[in-house]
Amino acid sequence: MRSENSTIADGPGLADIQQHKKLMTVWSVTFLILFPLLIVLGLLMRANQGEVVKMEYSTFYSLMTLHGLGMAGTLFSIAYAALSYLIATRYVKLSVALGTTVYFLVVAGVVGLAGACLIGKFGAGWYLLYPLPFIGASWPQWSTGLATVSLLVLGAAWLVGSLHVVLALSKKYGGFSRLMGWAYLGRQEPESELPPIALIATVSLIPGILAFLTAAAFLILFLLQLFEPSLSFNALLLKNLLFFFGHTLVNITIYLAVGWVYVLFPEFSGREWKLNRVTVYGWNATFLFILFAYFHHLYMDFAQPLSLQYIGQIASYMSAIPATAVTIFGIIAQVYHAEIRWTATPLAFTLGGMGWVIGGVAAVVDSTIAINKALHNTLWVPAHFHTYMLAGVVLFILGFLYYLASPQESARENTRAGAGFWLFVIGAYGFLAMFYLAGANSIPRRFADYATMGLASSHQIGALLAQIAAAFVVLLLVGILGVFWGLFVRLIARRTPPL
Amino acid sequence: MKTDLFPLLAALTAQKFSGGIFLMAALVVVGLTTYLILTSRTREEKYAAKKRVYGLRARYFIGLSVILLVALVISLRFLPYERYQAKPDQTVTVVAMQWTWKMAAGSSDQTPLEFTGSNEISLPAGKNIRFVVASADVNHNFAIYNSQGVLVAQTQAMPGYRNELAYRFPEKGDYMVICLEYCGGPHTIMTGKIHAL
Ligand code: HEM
Ligand SMILES: [Cu+2]
Numbered sequence: 001m002r003s004e005n006s007t008i009a010d011g012p013g014l015a016d017i018q019q020h021k022k023l024m025t026v027w028s029v030t031f032l033i034l035f036p037l038l039i040v041l042g043l044l045m046r047a048n049q050g051e052v053v054k055m056e057y058s059t060f061y062s063l064m065t066l067h068g069l070g071m072a073g074t075l076f077s078i079a080y081a082a083l084s085y086l087i088a089t090r091y092v093k094l095s096v097a098l099g100t101t102v103y104f105l106v107v108a109g110v111v112g113l114a115g116a117c118l119i120g121k122f123g124a125g126w127y128l129l130y131p132l133p134f135i136g137a138s139w140p141q142w143s144t145g146l147a148t149v150s151l152l153v154l155g156a157a158w159l160v161g162s163l164h165v166v167l168a169l170s171k172k173y174g175g176f177s178r179l180m181g182w183a184y185l186g187r188q189e190p191e192s193e194l195p196p197i198a199l200i201a202t203v204s205l206i207p208g209i210l211a212f213l214t215a216a217a218f219l220i221l222f223l224l225q226l227f228e229p230s231l232s233f234n235a236l237l238l239k240n241l242l243f244f245f246g247h248t249l250v251n252i253t254i255y256l257a258v259g260w261v262y263v264l265f266p267e268f269s270g271r272e273w274k275l276n277r278v279t280v281y282g283w284n285a286t287f288l289f290i291l292f293a294y295f296h297h298l299y300m301d302f303a304q305p306l307s308l309q310y311i312g313q314i315a316s317y318m319s320a321i322p323a324t325a326v327t328i329f330g331i332i333a334q335v336y337h338a339e340i341r342w343t344a345t346p347l348a349f350t351l352g353g354m355g356w357v358i359g360g361v362a363a364v365v366d367s368t369i370a371i372n373k374a375l376h377n378t379l380w381v382p383a384h385f386h387t388y389m390l391a392g393v394v395l396f397i398l399g400f401l402y403y404l405a406s407p408q409e410s411a412r413e414n415t416r417a418g419a420g421f422w423l424f425v426i427g428a429y430g431f432l433a434m435f436y437l438a439g440a441n442s443i444p445r446r447f448a449d450y451a452t453m454g455l456a457s458s459h460q461i462g463a464l465l466a467q468i469a470a471a472f473v474v475l476l477l478v479g480i481l482g483v484f485w486g487l488f489v490r491l492i493a494r495r496t497p498p499l
Numbered sequence: 500m501k502t503d504l505f506p507l508l509a510a511l512t513a514q515k516f517s518g519g520i521f522l523m524a525a526l527v528v529v530g531l532t533t534y535l536i537l538t539s540r541t542r543e544e545k546y547a548a549k550k551r552v553y554g555l556r557a558r559y560f561i562g563l564s565v566i567l568l569v570a571l572v573i574s575l576r577f578l579p580y581e582r583y584q585a586k587p588d589q590t591v592t593v594v595a596m597q598w599t600w601k602m603a604a605g606s607s608d609q610t611p612l613e614f615t616g617s618n619e620i621s622l623p624a625g626k627n628i629r630f631v632v633a634s635a636d637v638n639h640n641f642a643i644y645n646s647q648g649v650l651v652a653q654t655q656a657m658p659g660y661r662n663e664l665a666y667r668f669p670e671k672g673d674y675m676v677i678c679l680e681y682c683g684g685p686h687t688i689m690t691g692k693i694h695a696l
Binding site for chain 1: 512513514515516517518520521524525528529532535536538539540541542543545548549551552553555556559560563564567570571574575577578579580581582597636637638640642644646647648649650651652653654655657658659660661662663664675677679680681682683684685686687688690692
């Protein structure tokens, strides 16, 4: 992987930066198109649950599957792209060719998934819970095959991309222990500084690499099963593998996004944000929690070993400590009495931090086994992770895109947030509130509608909340289309400065 | 538990408790964020401001750790797993299959496929019931809802495993059995009924 010029382990050159800019623009425009389409799928689901529209079960579940996989994949991809971009343009040379390959593989994977779900009606849910795709499925086997291969392509793209970033960082900063910031734990100040984004990328992408390898193993078992139907794998084992992958993917999407908040916020606050002993301890702890928290997805599998259930709750609880005490307090230290001009980027970052914490509270509540038995697989679960994603990660992404879309990528040119931005925020919280209310009322998740539950009150409440949610989603969609149009125009108009 | 002494506490389901805690915490977070944004126009010398924030952080760290630790110690005593279950008065075998339930009194040595049962069953109220839950095909989830639509107990039904769920029906009435794991197109119609007598 060593190309001639990267042997000079120095910073990136100007020509290189221009190319990364172009690649980032392509990623951004793709995101601006894909994201609203995936929201429309969410809107259709809520409309069906609210009995405003009526669709077949098979249609609902294939839309749900495409929405879930599409959203999780798109957000991870853009988070990865933005992180790589900041690293490549500021710290370490990254390969443009490899970045471009990752882009095309991701696009191919997404197109494949769309084909499997929209044409093949593949509807196993994002988690393809084994053995569902092979027993009693309402869709043809080829669409299971296409979805599996598409996911393998996505996984391969992310694996290669993550490996590249970690290896490039390691070449420049010197190995795993350096990247984990252990030099900061000694008595003396380290001789050379490690930028926070390098630590965060390492802490996120190494679990990511393990997760992608796990997913590959899982998907290969799927392919074997497709070709040899008499095979049968252990359902609990495959569920563990799957949730290790899914949980890690979504979890590190947040952390990657946090990575660029560390880089960019200081430009708006005028206060530096560097590593120190506390941040390094915090992120090292996070590394472990990312790996072990996923057990909380299997609390209701009573056959899972008891010790793993304990580990799940303890790791989930503990992960709240570094996340808030290090990163959220970092944001507070950036903002507090800093005389900030509240343009779109710092505003989106601050509100994104808020959404992250709110989603985190809901997550910690639900990661309590004694409570999980009342909330597991109710709409409380989508409530919490949609808060993380929509009110957290998406705002972090918006903050980044506002920054990227300014002509020279500087804090001074950052625009103010317009009405569209606020419509988005209001719509998002309204939509999320309905998920929470539904969850607190025991309304199940992954229910195409609530008419056949045999409980009139649940049917009524569930449908009503879904209708209100759909109305908020319309607000949100109008808002985000406004924001995206503005971003699109500015990204396209942005002239790259002459060499 | 002296629930009659605390009628309010008795009416407090785990769902309402969670919703309440969450709502309060969310309001605090929104309030703090608003405060932070509104006061950010004042300028304070950055080292002084940082010092104040980090001083607060130390206290926050200790406070949060204590709260989480206490919550862990308390909550880890209320687990639904076998080791924590009361001695059963009666056993019921439950088999989930696409897209219905098979339930019958007593334990069974039959395979989930062979097992016969009905998706409607009568059970005594006020007794400790042990449900032995298995699946004949894919993953399902055996969930019990009371007549007010409150989810009161659940466990996964997994192919190849038997999960044991304990529940005592607190009062007489009809309870719904609902599948809480997506198991294919007609997942939402996979219901059953328990009459607690
Ligand atoms: C306004 C935006 C969004 C809307 C309206 C929306 C709506 C929905 C709805 C209605 C469901 C099905 C809930 C159920 O009944 O179980 C769902 C599931 C899901 N959503 Fe979203 N969502 C939005 C944004 C997002 C984002 C940003 C993500 C990012 C990861 C995301 C990821 C998922 C996932 C993973 C699922 C679960 C799919 C499954 O169960 O297989 N959504 N969403
Ligand atoms: Cu089922």
